[in-house]
Amino acid sequence: xxxALIVCENRQGVRRLQINRPQAANALDExxxxxxxxxxxxxxxxxxxxxxxxxxxxxxxxxxxxxxKEFSTLAPLEAAQRRRRLLLDTLLCxxxxxxxxxxxxxxxxxxxxxxxxxxCDEIVATPSARFHFPEIELGMASPMGCLMxxxxxxxxVAQSMLxxxxxxxxxxxxxxxxxxxxxxxxxxxxxxxxSAEQRRASAAFAVNKQWLHAPWRMRLLQAADAATAANNxxxx
Numbered sequence: 001x002x003x004a005l006i007v008c009e010n011r012q013g014v015r016r017l018q019i020n021r022p023q024a025a026n027a028l029d030e031x032x033x034x035x036x037x038x039x040x041x042x043x044x045x046x047x048x049x050x051x052x053x054x055x056x057x058x059x060x061x062x063x064x065x066x067x068x069k070e071f072s073t074l075a076p077l078e079a080a081q082r083r084r085r086l087l088l089d090t091l092l093c094x095x096x097x098x099x100x101x102x103x104x105x106x107x108x109x110x111x112x113x114x115x116x117x118x119x120c121d122e123i124v125a126t127p128s129a130r131f132h133f134p135e136i137e138l139g140m141a142s143p144m145g146c147l148m149x150x151x152x153x154x155x156x157v158a159q160s161m162l163x164x165x166x167x168x169x170x171x172x173x174x175x176x177x178x179x180x181x182x183x184x185x186x187x188x189x190x191x192x193x194x195s196a197e198q199r200r201a202s203a204a205f206a207v208n209k210q211w212l213h214a215p216w217r218m219r220l221l222q223a224a225d226a227a228t229a230a231n232n233x234x235x236x
Contacts, residue, residue, distance in 0.1 A: 005035040007057070013050035014196040015043050016104075022057040025064035028112055032067075033086040040093045051199035052097065053192055054120060055104040059185065062105045062129065063113025080231050087112050087144070088224045094119035095213050095220070098206035100199035104192045105129045105170070106185055111145065118148040121209070124181045124192050129170040136165045141230035143223035151216050153178040 007018040017039050019026045043049045056062045066087065071079035094101065094116065103120035107129060114131045117123050133149070135142040142162060150158040153176055160166045173179035183191040 005032045006039050008039060010048075011193065012197045013048065014053060014193060014199075015046075015049045015051075016053040016055055016193075017043070019054070019056040019063060022061075024067060025061040026056045026058065026113070027064045027067040028087070028090075029067040029070045030082075030086055033090050037090055037093045040097055044098055049099065050201045051100040051102065051196045053102045053104050053196050054094075054116065055189070055192075056107070059106055061107045061113075062103075062109040063116055064108070065111030065113045077231060081228060084144075084224060084227055087115070088220070091115060091119050091144075091148075091220060092217070095217055096210075098209060099201035100196070100205065102192060102196055102199070104188060105179075106188050108132065111135060111142075115145060115148045118152045118178075122181070123173075123179045124183065124188070124195065125170040125173075125179050126185045126188055127169075127171045127182050128185075129179075130167050131161070131170070131173060132165075132167040133161050134165055136163060141227060143226040143230070144220065147216075147219055147223045151219075 005020055007020045009016040009018070017036065019032065019036070021027065021029075021032055040052070043052050066083045071082050074082065100122070101120045103117035103123045105117050105123060105125040109117050109129065109131050111133055114133060117131070133142060133145045135145065146158050146162045149161055153173070157168070157176055157178070161168055170179050170182060174182050181191075181195070
């Protein structure tokens with residue numbers, strides 16, 4: 001079994017990037033962030049790649065969010081800033097990716113892990129997949145999470161998920177139109193492959209995507225600054 005943090009698979013113009021840290025519930029540490037950024041940049045430049053699928057190893061957890069054990073030797077403020085910078089850079093890679101990008105979500109997507117999925121052009125999930133932002137329960141502000149959910153799902157959903165900390169099951173997210181397609185777990189990967197093979201990169205797609213994401217991108221940078229200010233104020 002490969003120990004690569006990102007496992008790549010290519011088929012019919014589709015490149016699947018599989019987050020491969022199941023022993024840590026696919027939590028995002030610095031090495032995983034940098035590996036994902038590297039592979040996204042490589043796929044953007046590869047003319048053979050028409051579409052990218054972002055998936056994860058294991059069935060229970062798509063991504064558990066930031067690895068809070070990392071940077072434990074640093075002061076809390078410094079550790080939080082390091083994690084936020086890494087997350088921002090990864091989200092910008094996803095938002096700026098010029099080709100179709102599909103999130104394949106077969107388990108829990110928590111905090112920063114949910115943000116990865118929300119940054120993709122399309123989310124395909126199992127009915128039982130779950131999206132959750134528990135930060136409010138920990139007394140942590142999450143302007144970046146607020147922005148990502150509001151952008152994709154609207155202010156009411158953001159209020160429920162970020163302010164009240166309520167998880168959202170994929171069936172509910174599908175009715176709200178921000179999880180785009182549902183498939184049973186046993187056919188999820190195959191169905192996503194088939195859908196991805198129909199997607200085609202083009203200059204027109206890239207220009208449209210850049211235009212659609214421009215205000216979102218600008219607000220994400222502002223949200224990251226707001227998160228830093230909030231952490232400095234609280235000392236967390």
